[in-house]
Amino acid sequence: MSNLLFSKQEMANFVVRWLRIEEPDIRLEPVLGMELVYNVFMKEDPNKSGMLNLRNIWTAYQRSKDINTIIDGLNGHLRGMRFCREWGSQGIDYQWDKVFPTLRPKNYARLQLAESKLLCDKMVPELDTVFCERREGLLLFIDRDAIPEQSADDLRNQAYANLHQQGWIFPVERFPGLHRAENGVLHIYYDVAQSFQLQFFIEEMRPAYLPKTFLVAFPSFDTAVVLTMDIPLLSVNQAQEVAMRSGMMKLVHMMNRREQRPLATHIYWIRGLRTVCLFRSHSRLKGVG
Numbered sequence: 216m217s218n219l220l221f222s223k224q225e226m227a228n229f230v231v232r233w234l235r236i237e238e239p240d241i242r243l244e245p246v247l248g249m250e251l252v253y254n255v256f257m258k259e260d261p262n263k264s265g266m267l268n269l270r271n272i273w274t275a276y277q278r279s280k281d282i283n284t285i286i287d288g289l290n291g292h293l294r295g296m297r298f299c300r301e302w303g304s305q306g307i308d309y310q311w312d313k314v315f316p317t318l319r320p321k322n323y324a325r326l327q328l329a330e331s332k333l334l335c336d337k338m339v340p341e342l343d344t345v346f347c348e349r350r351e352g353l354l355l356f357i358d359r360d361a362i363p364e365q366s367a368d369d370l371r372n373q374a375y376a377n378l379h380q381q382g383w384i385f386p387v388e389r390f391p392g393l394h395r396a397e398n399g400v401l402h403i404y405y406d407v408a409q410s411f412q413l414q415f416f417i418e419e420m421r422p423a424y425l426p427k428t429f430l431v432a433f434p435s436f437d438t439a440v441v442l443t444m445d446i447p448l449l450s451v452n453q454a455q456e457v458a459m460r461s462g463m464m465k466l467v468h469m470m471n472r473r474e475q476r477p478l479a480t481h482i483y484w485i486r487g488l489r490t491v492c493l494f495r496s497h498s499r500l501k502g503v504g
Contacts, residue, residue, distance in 0.1 A: 219280060223250075230269055230272065231253065234289070241257060241258070241296060243255060251270045252269070253266070255267050257300060265299065272289075275288065284475065295353055298350075309362070310348055314348045315381070316345070316375060319342065319436075320479065324343045333356050339483070342478075344413065378410070378417065383420060385424075389401065398444055399463075401440060402442075404440075407437045415441070418488060425441070427487055429485055430448075430458055431483050432480065438470060438474065440467055444461075451493065454491070464480075464494065480494065
């Protein structure tokens with residue numbers, strides 16, 4: 216029996232009702248075939264719609280069983296709606312020096328905006344690299360239609376340059392892998408304030424902090440798990456066996472199940488410029504945001 220105070224639909228009804236009370240000038244309409252997703256129409260421009268995705272709130276509530284996660288999600292959506300309304304028809308003036316690349320589930324970029332598409336990249340197999348600016352406690356994902364077409368590549372390059380300039384984000388914890396003979400070390404990275412996960416895929420950022428070959432995974436939006444070891448990894452089969460023997464795979468799956476904002480259980484083998492996805496989790500869009 217569930218210990219949750221709200222069912223999925225009751226949670227959605229609660230959030231939508233309060234959004235309508237707090238913002239009476241918006242109209243919310245469910246998107247057919249997409250559970251917990253709504254089209255948002257503003258009174259100022261009823262022909263232009265946005266999208267409201269409540270899946271992330273449901274995932275956080277389902278895993279924490281804390282009603283405060285619903286309240287936090289509701290307040291976040293209210294801030295986002297008010298921010299968009301404040302900018303109105305003039306559009307958002309993105310601050311290029313504050314735009315960073317960040318990871319989201321595969322096909323996230325295609326499904327997030329009702330009428331337009333997010334600026335994205337395919338640097339990491341099986342995941343979307345999207346670009347966002349942090350402003351006033353919000354993540355502003357870059358709408359490709361809101362920037363000149365000729366500026367898209369320049370903005371992507373600027374985002375990666377910003378990541379490089381930000382500097383290396385260090386692990387918050389290290390502990391030995393389960394197979395002592397291989398001298399493996401598991402490194403746990405966590406940072407909610409900065410986008411950092413793409414640092415592992417930019418070769419010029421790594422030499423001072425990581426060996427030429429290592430394994431990495433991203434259980435949630437804000438975490439990374441890295442396995443480094445003394446022995447060289449020379450083949451896909453060897454890398455897969457090490458991921459399992461070291462306990463890395465088990466740890467990644469456990470973190471992914473418990474995190475309120477899960478991303479994926481893919482494990483990547485990085486060797487110089489080469490990136491191989493060793494294990495693929497089922498593609499899903501639960502809890503994205």
